[in-house]
Amino acid sequence: EAGVxxxxxxxxxxxxxxxxxxxNPISGHNTLYWYLQNLGQGPELLIRYENEEAVDxxxxxxxxFSAERLKGVDSTLKIQPAELGDxxxxxxxxxxxxxxxxxxxxxxxxxxxx
Amino acid sequence: QKEVEQNSGPLxxxxxxxxxxxxxxxxRGSQSFFWYRQYSGKSPELIMFIYSNGDKEDGRFTxxxxxxxxxxxxxxxxxxxxxxxxxxxxxxxxxxxxxxxxGTILTVHP
Numbered sequence: 302e303a304g305v306x307x308x309x310x311x312x313x314x315x316x317x318x319x320x321x322x323x324x325n326p327i328s329g330h331n332t333l334y335w336y337l338q339n340l341g342q343g344p345e346l347l348i349r350y351e352n353e354e355a356v357d358x359x360x361x362x363x364x365x366f367s368a369e370r371l372k373g374v375d376s377t378l379k380i381q382p383a384e385l386g387d388x389x390x391x392x393x394x395x396x397x398x399x400x401x402x403x404x405x406x407x408x409x410x411x412x413x414x415x
Numbered sequence: 416q417k418e419v420e421q422n423s424g425p426l427x428x429x430x431x432x433x434x435x436x437x438x439x440x441x442x443r444g445s446q447s448f449f450w451y452r453q454y455s456g457k458s459p460e461l462i463m464f465i466y467s468n469g470d471k472e473d474g475r476f477t478x479x480x481x482x483x484x485x486x487x488x489x490x491x492x493x494x495x496x497x498x499x500x501x502x503x504x505x506x507x508x509x510x511x512x513x514x515x516x517x518g519t520i521l522t523v524h525p
Binding site: 341342343344346349357390392402403404405407408409 | 419446447449451457458459460461464503505507511512513514515516517518
């Protein structure tokens with residue numbers, strides 16, 4: 302079974318530029334998550350999708366971040382414009398809907414904003 | 416108070432010893448508990464999960480949960496150098512969010 306796929310793996314941009322990350326979840330996983338992980342910290346949830354619907358985006362900085370999950374499968378996370386403080390690893394995870402919420406992570410995208 | 420707190424590291428144990436990783440959480444209504452292993456430069460990998468009070472064993476790993484004390488731990492028996500990584504405790508809270516601790520760095524030295 303293929304795992305969660307993310308691209309690109311690495312991205313270096315200058316501040317104020319836009320950037321986009323793509324995620325393809327494990328087949329059959331209806332729930333998709335985007336997390337941000339800073340060095341030395343645990344992942345922090347940015348947004349959670351149940352199928353096409355964003356059910357928890359309370360931690361997403363909506364002035365510059367946006368996300369979409371068309372057709373309830375792939376998802377894209379966008380930052381526009383990027384700031385120096387956005388440098389981090391952006392992780393996508395997916396899970397079956399259910400009581401116990403076992404989440405599986407993709408390899409992540411390491412973003413560096415110069 | 417942080418929602419999920421892990422014992423401060425780094426933790427260093429000799430090869431073959433038992434490594435003990437601890438985690439406390441603040442939301443008494445939390446339902447499920449997870450341990451992820453994260454190698455340097457890699458993404459978190461789910462290694463154990465536990466839902467009920469008591470112990471759950473999987474090979475060299477044992478997860479322990481005490482909901483009354485709001486405490487969850489991970490024991491690694493016969494530690495190997497390949498176990499050296501950051502271990503993340505994650506708690507699925509009553510408000511439907513998986514919340515992570517800051518991680519504990521484990522080093523197993525030969």
